[in-house]
C-alpha cells in the first residue's frame with residue numbers, strides 16, 4: 481500500500497503521524513511510504529532519518545495526499561486539507577467528529593474512509609490510542625505544578641520535594657485513572673506526600689497495591705476534598721466520566737479555603753474541567769490566578785513535548801497501521817473489533833452512532 485505522512489499544519493502542532501521506526505516496519509513489508517519534507521522536524525526527526533528508513537520524501541503536502549492510498553496523521557484535517565483528501569482514501573488520525581459538524585460534513589463530501597484514533601476501543605472499554613496522551617499529561621502535570629509553585633510565577637515558593645530538614649509538598653490527585661496514577665507516581669518520585677482520591681474502589685485498591693506508602697488513597701467525596709484542599713500545595717484534576725462533562729469537584733467558594741500560592745492543574749480541562757474556576761489556557765499563556773490560587777489549565781498538554789508524545793502515540797498506532805496496510809481497511813476492521821470501532825465515516829456515510837446522535841441525524845434516519 482502507498483502510505484502518506486503529511487506535515488501537520490494546525491497551529492502549534494509539532495507532532496507527526498509516524499516515526500522513522502514506523503516507516504522501517506512498513507517498507508520492510510513492501511509498502512511505500514511518502515513523507516512530506518520537514519514533517520518530523522518538530523518531533524526531532526529530520527528528512528534524512530525517514531529517507532534512511534526507506535521513505536520517499538516529497539516536497540509538498542499536495543504530492544503526499546495525491547500519492548497515498550492511506551494518510552496517517554495526528555490532528556483532524558483543517559480546511560486547507562479538505563480539498564486534498566480523495567475518494568476511497570483511508571484517513572487514520574484523531575478526528576473528534578462529534579464536536580465538529582463542519583469537519584464531519586467536509587469528510588462525508590470527500591467520500592474517503594475516516595478511521596478515528598479516539599474511538600478505537602478495546603473489549604474492556606479502554607481507548608488504547610488515547611491512553612498515551614493521558615500518560616504524558618499526567619506526568620507533565622506534576623512537572624508543571626512544581627514549576628508554578630515557584631515564587632517568580634506567583635506560587636507559594638515551595639520546592640515540591642523539600643530538602644533535608646524541610647517538609648516536602650502535599651499533593652492531592654483527584655481521579656485514579658491514567659492521568660491520576662501517572663501524576664501520583666511522579667509526585668511520589670519527587671518525594672512529595674501524595675493523596676489520591678477516586679470513586680472507584682478497584683482503582684484505589686490498585687493504587688494502594690502498587691504505590692509506595694507515602695501515596696495514600698481515600699474515597700472521593702465532598703467531605704474529603706474539603707478536608708484536603710486546606711493543606712494541599714498542589715492539586716491535580718484527573719477525573720473523567722466517559723461521554724459526560726467533568727463534575728465540578730472544587731467550587732469557587734472552596735478556593736478561599738486553600739492556601740495562597742497553592743497550585744491547581746486541571747488536566748480534565750478538555751472535558752470542561754473538574755474545578756468551577758477552570759477555563760482552557762494555551763502553552764503561550766498557561767496559567768492565571770483566582771483568589772490567590774494559581775490555575776494551570778492547558779487543554780493540549782502533550783503538545784509541549786512533541787518528541788515524547790509522537791513516539792508514545794505512534795507506538796500504539798503502528799500495529800493498527802500495519803494491519804490496515806497489510807490487509808486493506810475492510811478486512812483489517814472486520815478481523816479486529818477494536819479497529820472496527822474506529823471507523824467513523826465510510827465513503828460519505830457516518831457509521832458511528834455517537835456522531836449521528838450528536839447531530840440529531842439518528843432521528844432523521846429513523
Ligand SMILES: NC(=O)c1ccc[n+]([C@@H]2O[C@H](COP(=O)([O-])OP(=O)(O)OC[C@H]3O[C@@H](n4cnc5c(N)ncnc54)[C@H](O)[C@@H]3O)[C@@H](O)[C@H]2O)c1
Nearest residue numbers: 614617655656657658659678680700719720748779780781
Ligand atoms: N489537558 C490535556 O492535555 C489532557 C491530555 C490527556 C487527557 N486529558 C483528560 O484528562 C482526563 C482524565 O483522563 P484519564 O485518561 O485519566 O481518564 P480515566 O478514565 O483513566 O480516569 C478517570 C478517573 O476519574 C475517576 N472519577 C470519576 N468521577 C470521579 C470523582 N467524582 N472523584 C474522583 N474520581 C472520579 C474515574 O473513576 C477514573 O478512575 C480526561 O478528561 C482526559 O480527556 C487531558
